[in-house]
Amino acid sequence: MPGIGxxxxxxxxxxxxxxxxxxxxxxALLVGQRGIRAMQFTYPPYLLALAVGLTLxxxxxxxxxxxxxxxxxxxALCGLLVAAQWPLSASMCAVFGGLLGLIVGMxxxxxxxxxxxxFGALLGCWLGAxxxxxxxxxxxxxxxxxWQRVGVRVIGSWIxxxxxxxxxLSFRG
Amino acid sequence: MLVPHKILWxxxxxxxxxxxxxxxxxxxxxxxxSGFVHPLLGLDHVAAMVAVGLWGAVLGGHAVWLLPVxxxxxxxxxxxxxxxxxxxxxxxVGIALSALVLGIMVLFSVRPPLxxxxxxxxxxxxxxxxxxxxxxxxATSPLAFSLGFVxxxxxxxxxxxxxxLLSRWRAGNLxxxxxxxxxxxxxxxxxxxxx
Numbered sequence: 001m002p003g004i005g006x007x008x009x010x011x012x013x014x015x016x017x018x019x020x021x022x023x024x025x026x027x028a029l030l031v032g033q034r035g036i037r038a039m040q041f042t043y044p045p046y047l048l049a050l051a052v053g054l055t056l057x058x059x060x061x062x063x064x065x066x067x068x069x070x071x072x073x074x075x076a077l078c079g080l081l082v083a084a085q086w087p088l089s090a091s092m093c094a095v096f097g098g099l100l101g102l103i104v105g106m107x108x109x110x111x112x113x114x115x116x117x118x119f120g121a122l123l124g125c126w127l128g129a130x131x132x133x134x135x136x137x138x139x140x141x142x143x144x145x146x147w148q149r150v151g152v153r154v155i156g157s158w159i160x161x162x163x164x165x166x167x168x169l170s171f172r173g
Numbered sequence: 174m175l176v177p178h179k180i181l182w183x184x185x186x187x188x189x190x191x192x193x194x195x196x197x198x199x200x201x202x203x204x205x206x207s208g209f210v211h212p213l214l215g216l217d218h219v220a221a222m223v224a225v226g227l228w229g230a231v232l233g234g235h236a237v238w239l240l241p242v243x244x245x246x247x248x249x250x251x252x253x254x255x256x257x258x259x260x261x262x263x264x265x266v267g268i269a270l271s272a273l274v275l276g277i278m279v280l281f282s283v284r285p286p287l288x289x290x291x292x293x294x295x296x297x298x299x300x301x302x303x304x305x306x307x308x309x310x311x312a313t314s315p316l317a318f319s320l321g322f323v324x325x326x327x328x329x330x331x332x333x334x335x336x337x338l339l340s341r342w343r344a345g346n347l348x349x350x351x352x353x354x355x356x357x358x359x360x361x362x363x364x365x366x367x368x
Binding site: 018019022072080083150153154157158160161162163164165166167168169171172 | 237238241242243245246248249250252253256257258302305306309310314315316317319320323324327
């Protein structure tokens with residue numbers, strides 16, 4: 001993004017790329033719903049896998065497969081689990097976290113930048129994706145009043161609906 | 174120096190000047206904005222969405238949240254049918270019927286079992302989703318467009334739920350039921366127009 005610098009551009013990257021935003025938000029809502037224990041299990045693999053994915057992206061070792069449908073499937077699934085308030089185990093949250101971190105990281109490569117700016121952009125992206133998960137999961141965990149918990153479930157259903165529609169569009173070709 | 178009549182003419186000309194568009198609405202913004210206004214620009218959509226919220230609140234208990242959660246999920250299924258161009262007959266009739274039937278439910282405070290209410294709302298959601306989904310391929314950013322119309326739909330449900338708070342007192346209850354009657358009437362007009 002021109003004018004804001006590589007590092008800040010990296011921080012904003014997970015918020016501005018909608019498939020990343022939806023997948024991370026849906027997952028964060030799910031983790032927050034499951035509580036503190038799930039958060040403790042999820043953050044380390046997510047952050048580590050994100051760093052690994054970004055490092056691979058920095059060396060242009062990105063997957064040849066389309067990552068957007070994968071992220072949308074992930075967002076739709078997590079949104080559905082949030083809407084159903086599904087009691088996903090903490091270990092499954094950790095597996096999901098590792099998977100999501102890796103996909104988001106590998107899909108966040110930068111083109112035609114000097115090495116220093118590339119490092120800044122990737123570091124910013126790691127920070128942005130980490131903050132997004134931690135903040136949304138924190139808010140989701142903090143809600144206690146029934147209507148607020150219903151609100152979280154409604155947002156989950158919105159994410160699933162939106163991701164499903166765009167997935168249908170990708171199948172249409 | 175400008176003489177008074179010139180100032181008058183210049184002022185008059187300024188009235189016909191086009192407004193400057195300081196912010197472009199393309200890409201993500203355009204997709205989201207056009208998706209957000211899509212359900213709001215169709216009175217049939219608005220009436221039915223508000224009725225879903227009103228009816229959920231009239232039913233009370235779990236229905237308040239169940240119907241607004243079920244609706245977007247099933248609407249996505251209908252939207253996918255629209256995107257994939259799977260033929261669905263009488264979409265406009267289905268949308269008009271949704272306003273008519275849901276309005277009647279609110280008008281007479283009909284309280285069927287929760288599963289039946291969810292099933293009925295789900296069937297209507299397919300028609301609404303189909304209509305939105307058919308527009309999706311032409312959107313600037315399909316994901317932003319879909320997010321926009323899903324959020325707008327949810328906010329219309331919220332409007333219905335908020336309006337239903339009036340039913341906590343006697344006169345307010347009459348207003349809510351009259352609102353259901355108006356929605357049903359509008360639905361009947363939409364239905365006549367659809368044929």
